[in-house]
Amino acid sequence: MTSDQAWVALATVIDPEVGLDIVEMGLVYGVDIPDDDTDQVRVTMTLTTPGCPLHDVLVDGVERALFSAGATLPIVDVVWEPPWSPDRIGQGGLAALGAPPHAA
Numbered sequence: 001m002t003s004d005q006a007w008v009a010l011a012t013v014i015d016p017e018v019g020l021d022i023v024e025m026g027l028v029y030g031v032d033i034p035d036d037d038t039d040q041v042r043v044t045m046t047l048t049t050p051g052c053p054l055h056d057v058l059v060d061g062v063e064r065a066l067f068s069a070g071a072t073l074p075i076v077d078v079v080w081e082p083p084w085s086p087d088r089i090g091q092g093g094l095a096a097l098g099a100p101p102h103a104a
Contacts, residue, residue: 001070006031006041009069013061017054020096022062026088029079039072046084 010031011023022028022045032042043062047055059076066074091101 001033001039001041001066003031003033005069006033006043006066006071009065009071010043010062012065013058015048015054015058018097020089020093022058024090024093024096026090027058027084039070040075041066041071041073042075042077044077044079046079046082048084050080 007023007028010028011021013022014020015022015025015027018025025048027047028043028045030044032044034040043066045058045062047058052058055078059078062076063074089097089099094101
């Protein structure tokens with residue numbers, strides 16, 4: 001699996017409360033794929049709040065999306081630093097939410 005394939009798979013995971021994918025929301029901080037051909041994919045991500053009731057739903061969604069894309073060992077690390085803020089939402093997500101775009 002390539003990094004691009006992993007990012008495409010992650011973009012299929014929708015936050016059901018907001019209706020945006022987790023990539024557009026800025027919840028995914030990084031994707032790491034070792035060079036040793038293990039099909040391991042490590043995703044570093046956050047949630048909108050530490051007490052997010054959708055923690056398990058989103059982590060399970062990430063694992064399923066990566067499995068479906070060909071990863072045999074998806075690992076999801078949920079971190080709280082840096083904390084998520086609405087400033088991480090991409091321009092497409094802001095438009096979908098009807099919010100003004102970020103200042104350039």
